[in-house]
Amino acid sequence: MRAHALLAWACASAAGAGTLWSGHDITLEGRAFYKVLGTGVRLSPGLVLTAAELERILDEARVESGGAPNASGGLVLPGAGGSTGHVARLEGKATWKELLEVDLAYELDAVMASNPAFVGGPTLSTTLTGAEGGAPQRRLVDLPATLYSTPGLIVTENLDRFSVRLSTRHADVVIGRQVLSWGTGRFWNPTDLLSPFPPTQVDREVRRGIDAVRVTAPLSKTAQLEMLWLPRKVAAENGGALRVQGNLYGYDLSLSAAKYVDDLVLGADFSGDAGPAGLHGEAAYTWGLTGLGEPGAPVGVGERALRAVVGVDLKPTEKLALSAEYSFNGFGAADPSGYLAVLTSPRARRGEIFGAGRHYAGVAATYAFTELLNAQLLAIVNLQDPSAQLLPVLEYWFEQSVILRAVAFLPLGPAPDPSALRGLHGSAGVASPVFQQTLSTLGLRSEFGLASYGAALQVGIYFQ
16 A cells, blocks of 8 residues: 555656676666756736735835946746756766675756746746745755856756765765755655755755765664664764664654754654555654854754644555645744745754744645556645645656646635835835835735746656
């Protein structure tokens, strides 16, 4: 049951890396892919109008004080637009006697957009436009990310994996940039601090590599211990983690404890079958440390929060697979007035949390018409707004070497309301509580009322 559910939820992938050369106890493997994604979107009309009203009032205030209107447009957003994204990725692996392994992955990315506002999204990874911050930084050192940048065009590089693995009878040791995946959730993974996916991400083939030293040691036939060091340039931000995995009465269980950046985190997860249903869940409790690394400052505990997920997987027929989850986000806001602060918080910028609210549901239904053609309907629901994001997905594989994927972004929920701003003018308007409140909240009335309508078409070509 768990295997069926994972296959239903995970992105289909091409066959494993092909063997390039083998001899003298050495094996070289490699593969490559090229993906192109075309996206067209229409921004939330309420968001566009709210931004335009805010900029109008600011411009009037500038003129009153003797200045000139902002020629760049300031807060003004385009109503619609499009982008194309290109990814070229090379992966290689060298193995000697199954004792030593070197793993390498490098990719080039380019995004061209009709307007700079669309360079950051939406993509198959996110449904919001102009996401704050860059890629989550869980790396000690890195290549310069941006190779070329002009308004509407950015070219980046990513040394995504570069690690050495030593395998012995007693333990595996991996040093360098690697991929780690913890947790059992299908949409949310509160115990995964290292390489989590956003719940709306459709293409889940590649997780972002992180810099770590990892030691994995077996404790028994069904249990193992995992130990990590997570190096950072700032000494106080160095972290580590311990994770114990085992099996009890047919259920896979794990317990973890971690120090990550400024947080202490305890986590647990489980997965197993209960009759025809597959059950899974995980939870993480976070203590945010204060004063860490500040000379003379006492170390204390500030923010505390629980995040938890529980879900079920079903396969009613041979062709249909269903997954459903409930998620609690203790870092979320209690109402829409606090959403913007959550979405622009350091945790959101680091890619630790996804979602501005506290209570969510996720549903995925996958129907396999053939071995090569399947359709999915994904729904992420903010239960406290309420609002939702629907993502219908159609995927077709051509001989397991070319994939064609079509996705639509369909947000549901009240959009930001600009009506209160229309009666405000100039300096008096800027000083008004209504303006200040709208500037700090964007007038949000629901989370997914902020999201864009759109569609995307992706083609992936695999070489091995």
